[in-house]
Amino acid sequence: MVWKKNISFFHPRDLIYNFFVYSKIMIIEKNFFINGLNYKYKLSDFDLSCLVDKFIEKKGINSQNIAVALNETLIKKSEWKKTKVSENDRIEIVVPFAGG
Amino acid sequence: MDKLFIDGEKFESRLIMGTSLFPNIDVLNKSLEKSGSEIITMAVRRLNISGENDFIKQVNKKFKFLPNTAGCFTKKEAILTAELARELLQTNWIKLELISDEEMLLPDPIELFETCKELIKKGFKVFAYCSDDPILCKRLEDEGCVSVMPLISPIGSGLGIRNEHNLELIRKMCGGLIFVDAGIGQPSDASKIMELGFDGVLLNSSVARSLDPPTMAEAMKLAVISGRLGFKSGLIEKSKLALNSTTFKGKISNF
Numbered sequence: 001m002v003w004k005k006n007i008s009f010f011h012p013r014d015l016i017y018n019f020f021v022y023s024k025i026m027i028i029e030k031n032f033f034i035n036g037l038n039y040k041y042k043l044s045d046f047d048l049s050c051l052v053d054k055f056i057e058k059k060g061i062n063s064q065n066i067a068v069a070l071n072e073t074l075i076k077k078s079e080w081k082k083t084k085v086s087e088n089d090r091i092e093i094v095v096p097f098a099g100g
Numbered sequence: 101m102d103k104l105f106i107d108g109e110k111f112e113s114r115l116i117m118g119t120s121l122f123p124n125i126d127v128l129n130k131s132l133e134k135s136g137s138e139i140i141t142m143a144v145r146r147l148n149i150s151g152e153n154d155f156i157k158q159v160n161k162k163f164k165f166l167p168n169t170a171g172c173f174t175k176k177e178a179i180l181t182a183e184l185a186r187e188l189l190q191t192n193w194i195k196l197e198l199i200s201d202e203e204m205l206l207p208d209p210i211e212l213f214e215t216c217k218e219l220i221k222k223g224f225k226v227f228a229y230c231s232d233d234p235i236l237c238k239r240l241e242d243e244g245c246v247s248v249m250p251l252i253s254p255i256g257s258g259l260g261i262r263n264e265h266n267l268e269l270i271r272k273m274c275g276g277l278i279f280v281d282a283g284i285g286q287p288s289d290a291s292k293i294m295e296l297g298f299d300g301v302l303l304n305s306s307v308a309r310s311l312d313p314p315t316m317a318e319a320m321k322l323a324v325i326s327g328r329l330g331f332k333s334g335l336i337e338k339s340k341l342a343l344n345s346t347t348f349k350g351k352i353s354n355f
Contacts, residue, residue: 035146035149036146056147059149061147065154065156066188067144067184067185067187067188069180069183069184072176072180073180074183074184074187076187077187092180093147094144094145094146094147094184094188095144095145095146095147095148095156095188096142096143096144096155096165096167096185096188096189097142097143097145097155098120098122098128098142098143098155099118099119099120099141099142099144099168099170100118100119100120100121100141100168100170100255100303100304100305100308
């Protein structure tokens, strides 16, 4: 019977494959406190770099001109990608401002 | 005028300008130009997602930036602000402002002293905004601050010199760099401070809130130069009695 050849049977290998595929698509939403306000973001990777990019996207802000603190600790730009962010983290994103 | 050396860098101007309260960015830039300043101070604030964030792009890049911790009330807050400023502006210089209340904006000397120690340990070059207490100024200087910056009256008050005797004592006790930071109202205040032998003046409100900021900035520049030249050329001693400048000798007669 020709049609029987096309039937794919369940195999543990498929489960592992599907996990990797769908984990990228089924992105989880998390809550963050950025500059004192509540934001919910769906991110593919929960690192600081991703979160900052998401926050400043479409606002015409260059990430070179900002500095970031995570839970009251400065995170240098070079560390953003390596720094994971978790639900309810407090993030401060600052810029130079007129002052005396 | 004699050159000013701060942290190994040479400067022509002894006037440091604040960048706040100007009516707009053009007036700010014109005023900075007219002031002849080479160092300007600025704050660090949260990114405003719906407003202007390009302050740094609009200010002329030729200036040396002295970031400050304006508005900080605690050691923790000030240290994080200083670290953020260092990351933002790529400088170890920090004008440490640690105030105790919102009404008078007076520095909190105890918290300030402890924070200074911590920041110096972290490699910052600290410019400490403090009260006009000679002992505190001396202690801050001994701790390793690049410059001590006593106020002469509360920030933005324009009240000018309130305690000249203290300023004289500060100058006498501290051999390092001393700038006056707050309270200047008029050019003669700046001139007087320089005549007392201070190394420079930092001001903001007296220029920014005047009717014509660029012209006032120029007036402040000239006042600082005038005061410094006066100090360097040696002021005469004060006398309670008159000392005639024209001799009586050779006068025609005593009618």
